[in-house]
Amino acid sequence: MNSPWGHPAPSSDGNGGPPGLRCHHRVPHLRALEAEAIQVFREVAAEPGKAVLLFSGGKDSAVLLRLAEKAFWPARFPFPVMHIDTGHNFPEAIEFRDRRVAELGAELIVASVARAIEDGTLTDETGPRASRNRLQTPVLLDAISDHGFRAAFGGARRDEERARAKERMLSFRDDFGGWDPKAQRPELWGQLNGNVKPGEHVRAFPLSNWTELDVWEYVAMEGLELPPLYFAHRREVFSRDGMLYAASDFVERLPGEEVFEETVRFRTVGDMSCTGAVRSYAATLEEVVAEIAATNLTERGETRADDRVTEAAMEDRKRDGYF
């Protein structure tokens, strides 16, 4: 038998009173966050039910999968995993996705942006700054309505961006997937209201209260596997707007954007066209955690071109139904 976190055992503090009479359990913050996330998974699976877990291939998805696994063990988690595939993914992320899903015996749904473009439903952006980021939104919304999902789990965290700081654990979306920041359901005592009408759905964010550092520490504590992109490796990159991007067939380079080799790692994993790399020699989990703890740039500001466009970039996309 174990203490709840293996070792070391939690210290019980007598609070000055006689031992045994008053015992205040000191729960490490990662275990408290884990318990909260598990509670959200179970609650949403029950109400409104008919859920799906959105998987991006990144570290937040890896943590989400682990928590979903814990929430329903020894049963399999009662929902499929869905990836909105832009066709511009890092191959490492796809390989990781397929392997994890197979290990868990989960059902994988791939909703393809490329297919929507072929169908003529969507039009691809062109040019050196083309991105399929915006195209993900309609594909996601169509997939949710085609499958009749009432809830979609996502890995968004409130520490990522100022608009997200105000989003609830359960974010209620109308028929168009839009988010109305002024009409959010208050969440009291951790009590979730997952009621939806036909055509509506909720986005559920079990990692709302986690920070980037929490995610990394949890990955380390649980010994979770991540795609190799997160660790320092040699890669062909080019520099744009003060950020490094992976050279790939998906990105047209502007004149003067020379490709060179650099030792880098990624802090987030999104599309190859809009996810920047950082110069880093942090090749192991320990080194990455140490680097994150000491870093002085936020995750999004450093590596996500899509958020830098305007101050209110994220908020605008959320109103449109983005993750």
Next chain:
Amino acid sequence: MAPVDTPQRTSELLRVATAGSVDDGKSTLIGRLLLETGQILEDQYEAVERASKERGDGYVNLALLTDGLRAEREQGITIDVAYRYFQTAQRKFILADTPGHEQYTRNMVTGASTADVALVLVDARKGVVEQSRRHAHIASLLRIPHVVVCVNKMDLVGFDEAVFDAVAAEFPGAHAIPLSALNGDNVTERSQSTPYYTGPPLLELLEELEPAPDRDDTAFRFPVQWVIRPMSDEHHDYRGYAGQVAGGTVRPGDEVVLLPGGARTRVEAIDTLDGELDEAYYPLSVTLRLEGEHDVSRGALIAAADSLPEVVRELEATVCWMAQAPLRPGARLRIKHATQTVAAKVESIDRRLDVNSGEHEDAAELALNDIGRVRLKLAAALAADPYSENRATGSFILVDDSTNDTVGAGMVA
């Protein structure tokens, strides 16, 4: 992979809610806490520097760090509860930043519902105003274990001891600190200007307070969220009850009662993916196996056999009303209590609380942001504790049938 040993790993979680009137300096104080604990990164700080210049502020306006939504940035006010995170070697803090103006009650009740500590800001120049009293009343109504009164802008009153004492005297039982959020006095470092204040600076105090210790002293409560039945070959007959411990402690062998039915049994094991546990307590999420076969589904409450909650078809509760249309007797709603939802009808509204004075007055209805005593009739039995004994099994939300919105929050009397 070997686990990494970092000091953060053993830090605890403390939930803090802030309250203050507009311009008391709440955003500035939060900005300073974030800054001084190293949460503000270079690019965020630069963005705030830039924005401060654009606005014509003569200084780096730390309040801008926490202004979330576009509408708020434009109007310079905070609309909705926003969550902030900071961490020291001892603790991780989740700070619910609740705005002080319109919708104040709804927002503050929301932020306060899970808080271990409430920070009530008072502008030293203005002294205790009606809103400060209101915040203190709500904090005590929600039974936030600790209230810290932050007497801010002390720099503008020459750090006058008499000013500080006058405010502190109005909040007996609370911890008062003389502060300057703008300059940092008594935020993370003891101020040279307040020799009369012998307590710790704010951050140190937050590191020391006990996070809601009452949860351990209460009787064991476990609302069932989900029944786990793998029906795989390996776990063919497995049946486990998944949930989060809402109070007290449970160990294998403990006698429990399954409510509302009332069957008595023992806990056979406490399961997690990481192995069986010797004990589970708030806030752990676990799965219980029980001795014998039982008809238990989502919505049931597993409770310590020696200390049972009442099983009721009627509830008397303090309700905070959050919808535009007033709540009147006869209204039909859904009540979500722990993991169970049942239909409810408002029998009567007995009185309203004047949150400014703390006095009760007769009332026939509750308007938006009103708090009052309500009697509810339930379509099915619920196992509920008084809110004073358990914040989870003693609270509920009210849901409107037609819109599905959360329209009220209740605390069982």
